[in-house]
Amino acid sequence: MKRLIDWIDQRTGMQGVLHEVLFERIPGGARWRYVWGSTLSFCFFVQILTGLFLWMAYSPSANSAWESVYYIQHEMTGGWFLRGLHHFVAQAMHVLLVLHLLQVIIDGAYKAPREVNYWFGVVLLMITLGLGLTGYLLPWDQKGFGATKVATSLVGIVPGVGPALQKLVVGGSDYGHHTLTRFFALHAGVLPGLMIAAIAAHVALFRKHGITAKQPYRKPDANFWPDQVLMDGIACMAVLVTVVYLTVRHHGAELHAPADPTQPFNAARPEWYFLFLFEFLKLDFLTQWFGHHGELVGAILIPGAVMGILAAMPFIAGWRLGHRFNLGFLSVLLLGAALLTVKSMRSDASNPGFQAAVAQARTEADRVVTLIKTAGGIPREGAAALLKQDPAIVGPRLFAQHCASCHRYGGHDGQGLVSSEPPSAPDLKDFGSAAWLRGLLTPSQVTNLAYYGGTKFKTGKMVRYVQEKLPKLEAKHPGALESLIEAVVAEADLPVNRAAAEARKPLIEAGRVAVTTSFGCTDCHAFRKADDDATAPTLTGWASREWMVRLVSDPTHADFYGQRNDRMPSYLKDGRLSEREIGLVVDWIRGDTDPAARLKPVTAAR
Amino acid sequence: MNASPDSAPRPRRRFLTEAAAGAVGACCAGVPLASGLVAWLDPLSRSGGAGDWIEVADVASVPTDGTPVRVTVISGRSDAWTREAAVPVGVVYLRRSGPTDIVALHSVCPHAGCFVDYQTDRKAFFCPCHDSTFAVDGSINDPRSPSPRSMDTLGVEVRGQSVWLRFQNFRPGIPAKVALT
Numbered sequence: 001m002k003r004l005i006d007w008i009d010q011r012t013g014m015q016g017v018l019h020e021v022l023f024e025r026i027p028g029g030a031r032w033r034y035v036w037g038s039t040l041s042f043c044f045f046v047q048i049l050t051g052l053f054l055w056m057a058y059s060p061s062a063n064s065a066w067e068s069v070y071y072i073q074h075e076m077t078g079g080w081f082l083r084g085l086h087h088f089v090a091q092a093m094h095v096l097l098v099l100h101l102l103q104v105i106i107d108g109a110y111k112a113p114r115e116v117n118y119w120f121g122v123v124l125l126m127i128t129l130g131l132g133l134t135g136y137l138l139p140w141d142q143k144g145f146g147a148t149k150v151a152t153s154l155v156g157i158v159p160g161v162g163p164a165l166q167k168l169v170v171g172g173s174d175y176g177h178h179t180l181t182r183f184f185a186l187h188a189g190v191l192p193g194l195m196i197a198a199i200a201a202h203v204a205l206f207r208k209h210g211i212t213a214k215q216p217y218r219k220p221d222a223n224f225w226p227d228q229v230l231m232d233g234i235a236c237m238a239v240l241v242t243v244v245y246l247t248v249r250h251h252g253a254e255l256h257a258p259a260d261p262t263q264p265f266n267a268a269r270p271e272w273y274f275l276f277l278f279e280f281l282k283l284d285f286l287t288q289w290f291g292h293h294g295e296l297v298g299a300i301l302i303p304g305a306v307m308g309i310l311a312a313m314p315f316i317a318g319w320r321l322g323h324r325f326n327l328g329f330l331s332v333l334l335l336g337a338a339l340l341t342v343k344s345m346r347s348d349a350s351n352p353g354f355q356a357a358v359a360q361a362r363t364e365a366d367r368v369v370t371l372i373k374t375a376g377g378i379p380r381e382g383a384a385a386l387l388k389q390d391p392a393i394v395g396p397r398l399f400a401q402h403c404a405s406c407h408r409y410g411g412h413d414g415q416g417l418v419s420s421e422p423p424s425a426p427d428l429k430d431f432g433s434a435a436w437l438r439g440l441l442t443p444s445q446v447t448n449l450a451y452y453g454g455t456k457f458k459t460g461k462m463v464r465y466v467q468e469k470l471p472k473l474e475a476k477h478p479g480a481l482e483s484l485i486e487a488v489v490a491e492a493d494l495p496v497n498r499a500a501a502e503a504r505k506p507l508i509e510a511g512r513v514a515v516t517t518s519f520g521c522t523d524c525h526a527f528r529k530a531d532d533d534a535t536a537p538t539l540t541g542w543a544s545r546e547w548m549v550r551l552v553s554d555p556t557h558a559d560f561y562g563q564r565n566d567r568m569p570s571y572l573k574d575g576r577l578s579e580r581e582i583g584l585v586v587d588w589i590r591g592d593t594d595p596a597a598r599l600k601p602v603t604a605a606r
Numbered sequence: 607m608n609a610s611p612d613s614a615p616r617p618r619r620r621f622l623t624e625a626a627a628g629a630v631g632a633c634c635a636g637v638p639l640a641s642g643l644v645a646w647l648d649p650l651s652r653s654g655g656a657g658d659w660i661e662v663a664d665v666a667s668v669p670t671d672g673t674p675v676r677v678t679v680i681s682g683r684s685d686a687w688t689r690e691a692a693v694p695v696g697v698v699y700l701r702r703s704g705p706t707d708i709v710a711l712h713s714v715c716p717h718a719g720c721f722v723d724y725q726t727d728r729k730a731f732f733c734p735c736h737d738s739t740f741a742v743d744g745s746i747n748d749p750r751s752p753s754p755r756s757m758d759t760l761g762v763e764v765r766g767q768s769v770w771l772r773f774q775n776f777r778p779g780i781p782a783k784v785a786l787t
Contacts, residue, residue, distance in 0.1 A: 045638075046638040049642055053642030053645055056646060057645065064687075068686070071686050077645060077648045078641055078644035078645045079645045081644075081645075082642055082644075085637075085641055225624075226624040226626075226627045230630065233626075233627050234630060236634045237634055240637055372687075376689050377687060377688060377690075378687045378688055379690075
């Protein structure tokens with residue numbers, strides 16, 4: 001063993017290097033206050049390692065970035081943990097950087113002759129922020145996409161070169177494959193390369209000038225190895241334990257639904273360590289003082305000036321009270337950033353619109369995973385295509401956009417937003433169910449806003465029938481109304497009722513007779529056979545998928561409201577919605593959203 | 607006050623510190639390394655297609671004189687996250703070995719995995735990579751042929767008017783026919 005070591009040492013001088021590294025002199029012995037630099041090096045080491053392994057599974061293109069991250073997160077053994085480590089260590093790095101900077105300023109380690117070393121530190125801070133910014137986009141999910149759009153738009157406001165710079169950053173005039181390849185090359189190549197070079201210079205200069213020992217010395221001088229190494233190691237371990245705890249607790253990093261530029265994403269926020277800047281840009285004084293230059297001042301000039309002052313601190317320290325100024329400036333800066341972060345988080349927490357958007361984003365993120373698991377994989381067009389064909393996601397969206405100005409769904413617009421305007425058409429939650437129909441046929445409810453209350457049918461024949469005739473008919477034929485409801489609801493064939501349909505058959509048969517005889521529904525409605533004299537919407541296939549699609553397509557058709565139609569637009573005839581879109585809204589209202597029934601796992605076909 | 611570390615008064619304590627520093631360091635490096643390796647080794651815990659029965663051709667399309675016909679096998683396929691319903695997954699040669707019997711020969715050479723071509727003029731299979739040659743029934747027909755085994759046959763069933771086969775890939779380069787999983 002000894003001979004092997006000697007052989008290697010004679011050819012490499014390894015032992016000398018090792019001695020140099022480990023036996024650096026620390027005046028006053030090992031102390032906890034010296035650990036920050038080591039924890040940052042450790043974080044960078046973890047990022048390189050986890051980043052390389054993530055790279056082996058990541059595919060930077062607009063069609064596959066989200067999909068490959070999905071695969072890492074939800075399919076690969078331990079993939080979520082690996083990705084979680086990378087995500088949370090990145091966050092830890094930002095915190096540790098601030099602590100390191102604070103300690104360097106407080107201890108005066110930035111002053112002559114260590115100015116250059118300090119500047120390398122400032123450069124490292126900027127590279128780290130750059131890594132955070134570029135890494136946020138790579139999953140190509142709604143969150144990263146939304147946040148990066150804002151960040152790259154800010155690049156565009158730089159005077160003169162802004163638009164060209166933005167185009168270069170984005171890789172074109174629109175976001176796509178080259179946005180990802182460029183961001184990925186920055187994130188995994190350029191920035192880490194610069195970082196390695198800057199760290200090497202930073203550490204070399206640190207070694208040249210020696211540690212800025214804190215007076216008074218409490219212990220005799222010691223070497224870096226082993227006492228300080230142990231302290232550094234324990235600090236790194238504390239960082240690691242924290243990060244592993246966060247990773248396990250959150251089951252890795254969040255992955256939102258795949259990016260979809262055609263959908264608003266109101267839950268878009270930058271990563272928390274950029275929140276202060278986000279909030280700062282929203283401050284009123286920027287627009288009040290600088291008008292439309294507010295963005296430029298807030299996003300470019302002021303942060304630029306702050307960076308300038310940070311870089312100038314070694315010179316400022318040369319003046320009388322300069323060091324005090326630096327300390328004060330940094331304190332105000334950090335306090336301000338902390339306050340802005342808290343302000344941003346609090347205003348989001350008390351903003352129901354934002355909370356609804358976050359809940360919606362989570363629903364979509366969970367839903368797309370369910371859809372992929374049910375389909376047994378992702379189609380070639382990408383995961384966004386699965387969501388676009390999903391009634392549970394698209395249905396409420398279209399309802400809110402096209403139907404909710406008159407209708408409601410359980411009192412809201414389908415996406416949870418409650419309007420202050422009263423509805424002018426029935427509430428369609430549970431439409432086609434026995435409960436819904438029973439409500440309509442209840443004299444005290446039929447003119448509610450949830451039924452005909454907002455429509456012109458409020459004074460129509462049906463309302464009169466329900467309020468005047470029906471109670472008498474019900475008294476005359478006890479129990480027959482229940483069978484009538486069963487019979488009409490059977491036409492709807494809602495997925496929830498299918499399992500019990502067989503058992504209800506006798507009741508349904510009796511009800512079918514009641515519809516045409518005792519209750520006289522067929523005086524106005526058609527039911528299960530053609531009826532040219534019918535003046536009200538047909539009950540044949542009432543609330544079935546086909547019936548609803550046809551009604552929405554054209555309510556003025558003779559089978560529905562004909563000339564009597566109130567204000568309902570003919571969605572297909574007027575070209576407001578396609579048949580596919582109408583189908584998605586209808587499937588959602590009917591609760592026909594079970595992916596297992598809709599997405600057959602793909603099987604071989606010749 | 608500057609005591610030299612080399613003459614530390616308590617060597618036992620120093621050894622413990624060194625051991626602890628080493629252990630903590632190894633732990634810190636080990637966790638991220640292990641988490642990366644576990645994900646990287648993920649393919650080992652996955653198996654390929656199970657060899658499902660696939661309908662590949664009409665019986666009538668296989669020549670009655672025993673000449674092989676090249677058929678592309680269309681099947682569902684999973685490639686990491688992508689799931690496709692019907693894509694070409696391989697090529698086989700179908701050939702009548704009797705009035706009612708059909709055999710299927712895999713187009714992948716058992717030697718080094720190249721694509722074996724059927725040459726009509728020579729009435730034999732020929733692999734362009736290392737000159738493996740096979741007779742029309744897939745057996746090795748030349749002692750100089752470098753292939754360690756005959757062309758791989760696949761399970762075939764005639765169901766009505768259709769030919770079905772159980773498509774699999776096999777490990778090249780060894781005398782035994784072992785299915786790839």
